[in-house]
Amino acid sequence: MSIRLLKAVLMKIGFWALVALLVCYAVFPFYYAVITSLKPSSALFQIDYWINHVDLSNYAAVLSQSSFVQSIWNSILVAFCVVGISLTLGLTAAYALGRVRFRGRGAVLMIVLGVSMFPQVAVLSGLFEVIRTLNLYNTPWGLVLSYTIFTLPFTVWILTTFMRQLPGELEEAAIMDGATPWVTLVHVFMPLMWPAMATTGLLAFIAAWNEFLFALTFTLTDSQRTVPVGIALISGGSQYELPWGMIMAASVIVTVPLVVLVIIFQRRIVSGLTAGAVKG
Amino acid sequence: MAKLVLDKVNKRFGNAHIIRDVSLEIENGEFVVFVGPSGCGKSTLLRLIAGLESISGGELNIAGRRVNELAPRERGVGMVFQSYALYPHMTVYENIAFGLKLAKADKHSVRERVEQTARILQLETLLDRKPKALSGGQRQRVAMGRAMAREPDILLFDEPLSNLDASLRVQMRNEIARLHDRLGSTVVYVTHDQIEAMTLADKIVVLNGGIVEQVGSPRELYEHPRSRFVAGFIGSPRMNFLPVTLTAPDRHDSVVSSPHLGKLTLPIDTQGLEAGLPLTLGIRPEHIVLDDGAETTHQLPVANMEFLGNEAYVYLEVAGAEELLVCRTEATTPWRSGQSVTARIITASAHLFNADGHALQRQVRDQAAA
Numbered sequence: 001m002s003i004r005l006l007k008a009v010l011m012k013i014g015f016w017a018l019v020a021l022l023v024c025y026a027v028f029p030f031y032y033a034v035i036t037s038l039k040p041s042s043a044l045f046q047i048d049y050w051i052n053h054v055d056l057s058n059y060a061a062v063l064s065q066s067s068f069v070q071s072i073w074n075s076i077l078v079a080f081c082v083v084g085i086s087l088t089l090g091l092t093a094a095y096a097l098g099r100v101r102f103r104g105r106g107a108v109l110m111i112v113l114g115v116s117m118f119p120q121v122a123v124l125s126g127l128f129e130v131i132r133t134l135n136l137y138n139t140p141w142g143l144v145l146s147y148t149i150f151t152l153p154f155t156v157w158i159l160t161t162f163m164r165q166l167p168g169e170l171e172e173a174a175i176m177d178g179a180t181p182w183v184t185l186v187h188v189f190m191p192l193m194w195p196a197m198a199t200t201g202l203l204a205f206i207a208a209w210n211e212f213l214f215a216l217t218f219t220l221t222d223s224q225r226t227v228p229v230g231i232a233l234i235s236g237g238s239q240y241e242l243p244w245g246m247i248m249a250a251s252v253i254v255t256v257p258l259v260v261l262v263i264i265f266q267r268r269i270v271s272g273l274t275a276g277a278v279k280g
Numbered sequence: 281m282a283k284l285v286l287d288k289v290n291k292r293f294g295n296a297h298i299i300r301d302v303s304l305e306i307e308n309g310e311f312v313v314f315v316g317p318s319g320c321g322k323s324t325l326l327r328l329i330a331g332l333e334s335i336s337g338g339e340l341n342i343a344g345r346r347v348n349e350l351a352p353r354e355r356g357v358g359m360v361f362q363s364y365a366l367y368p369h370m371t372v373y374e375n376i377a378f379g380l381k382l383a384k385a386d387k388h389s390v391r392e393r394v395e396q397t398a399r400i401l402q403l404e405t406l407l408d409r410k411p412k413a414l415s416g417g418q419r420q421r422v423a424m425g426r427a428m429a430r431e432p433d434i435l436l437f438d439e440p441l442s443n444l445d446a447s448l449r450v451q452m453r454n455e456i457a458r459l460h461d462r463l464g465s466t467v468v469y470v471t472h473d474q475i476e477a478m479t480l481a482d483k484i485v486v487l488n489g490g491i492v493e494q495v496g497s498p499r500e501l502y503e504h505p506r507s508r509f510v511a512g513f514i515g516s517p518r519m520n521f522l523p524v525t526l527t528a529p530d531r532h533d534s535v536v537s538s539p540h541l542g543k544l545t546l547p548i549d550t551q552g553l554e555a556g557l558p559l560t561l562g563i564r565p566e567h568i569v570l571d572d573g574a575e576t577t578h579q580l581p582v583a584n585m586e587f588l589g590n591e592a593y594v595y596l597e598v599a600g601a602e603e604l605l606v607c608r609t610e611a612t613t614p615w616r617s618g619q620s621v622t623a624r625i626i627t628a629s630a631h632l633f634n635a636d637g638h639a640l641q642r643q644v645r646d647q648a649a650a
Binding site: 179191 | 330331332351352353357358359361362363365366367368369378379382383426427430
């Protein structure tokens with residue numbers, strides 16, 4: 001009996017030890033970034049795992065750079081536009097691909113998936129030409145265009161999968177009620193697709209928010225940059241100094257909106273997933 | 281006035297020919313039930329009428345107007361789906377009002393129509409609820425309300441009761457029947473349950489493999505099935521079929537013989553058929569009388585007895601036949617399994633089918649019809 005009890009206790013301890021290990025693994029880099037950002041630059045290379053006093057000088061320094069603040073606004077504009085366009089196009093595409101029977105539907109889906117497999121670098125030069133031709137170089141719209149190319153495939157795929165799970169009789173009921181496909185999509189399907197839209201919207205937002213390569217290539221001036229590039233280009237007092245404190249402070253500032261968004265939408269994501277049931 | 285006429289309607293999906301030359305006339309105010317085994321095309325036929333599937337050939341007329349090419353809403357039909365398909369994010373009120381709003385009715389008349397519909401279906405107290413907060417029967421009523429709200433000429437039901445439990449099904453069956461009496465609209469109703477068909481229908485359409493087997497009132501189908509398929513499909517427990525041989529063809533008194541039942545003289549027209557022809561005898565369970573008949577040689581062993589409270593079914597073993605012979609008897613029947621009995625057939629109620637499954641003309645109009 002006591003051996004059994006011991007075994008149970010050990011199993012429990014082992015389980016929580018494993019959980020602690022995983023949490024450490026996942027959270028430590030971010031934790032260390034926060035810690036570093038709160039240290040004065042003089043204390044930067046003392047290795048501490050706990051902060052004794054909070055020093056906000058790095059944050060003040062970062063936010064006093066007008067180019068960095070501008071890059072936050074650019075990022076917000078680009079990310080929201082990308083999410084809006086991806087969801088609108090993704091939803092309408094998902095209706096066609098998930099609900100309308102037509103020849104070549106599978107082929108279209110495979111092509112959509114195939115496009116997303118190219119590495120960014122492969123399309124960089126071609127896309128550069130496109131953006132130059134469209135006169136979008138060094139504007140946020142050039143970034144919106146190029147990010148949408150990469151967010152659309154997974155948006156379309158996730159929304160199509162979700163759309164297919166909605167009962168077909170629901171659409172037929174709407175047809176019997178005299179709804180056009182557009183009305184069916186907006187008034188019947190969209191309210192049921194919120195969880196999927198929140199998930200895909202969030203993923204698209206994160207992708208657009210954190211993208212670096214295109215942002216670096218398609219923008220030239222400080223006033224048009226987005227945050228990942230802005231952070232990378234933060235420079236210290238001399239070329240021999242890398243201002244880690246400021247970089248970390250900037251990183252924390254740009255990560256906070258993502259965390260807030262996830263917290264806002266997570267309840268929606270979870271609660272909405274089961275609300276679409278027709279029977280039962 | 282909404283007479284529904286199908287003229288040689290066909291439906292093909294690729295190579296599969298689902299509906300073959302179905303011609304039907306459904307009068308205004310009639311309650312018509314499509315019944316048949318699964319895969320017989322009854323739901324497809326309903327969807328053709330609704331406009332959810334396109335018609336491959338033939339013509340569909342509603343109120344004298346060809347509607348083949350019209351969209352569902354232009355046909356003046358309302359439909360109740362098997363899964364109800366209520367919009368889960370809308371309240372009962374919004375569910376019923378959805379079609380009216382889309383038809384651009386003004387707010388006031390929408391409210392009036394919804395409230396009137398809710399009153400008929402006793403949904404007034406539930407108008408603010410979401411479908412997930414409703415019971416099965418209530419959802420069913422909301423689905424009916426949604427179909428009725430736009431006052432369609434024809435109401436279509438696609439197996440509407442199959443998701444309900446047995447007692448609720450009987451209750452909803454009654455409600456649908458009463459609703460039809462009150463509204464007087466034309467109803468087309470699909471079911472695989474022949475009891476639903478018998479109890480609800482003015483006219484039953486039996487479908488088999490995309491073909492109309494027989495159209496008629498429940499009584500007609502029960503008493504004068506035109507084929508072995510209809511005879512076996514309508515009625516529960518189903519009709520017994522026994523192989524017999526025609527010994528003396530006649531216009532009124534045909535004699536057939538069976539190794540198990542002996543010689544039988546049946547009031548069925550077998551004129552023009554050859555003696556010795558193998559036929560199938562069809563006899564309903566209530567048309568077999570059992571006695572101990574010690575004097576006869578044709579005795580059958582009792583395989584099983586089912587007591588149902590108000591009646592009992594006695595199953596007899598017939599050598600060489602796959603199925604047991606079912607007899608409906610009084611609940612107080614003394615027979616138990618292992619005993620041997622003589623089965624006497626009420627010949628006036630017997631049916632004969634030829635090798636193709638077609639019924640031979642019975643010469644006796646039934647007691648009920650007389």
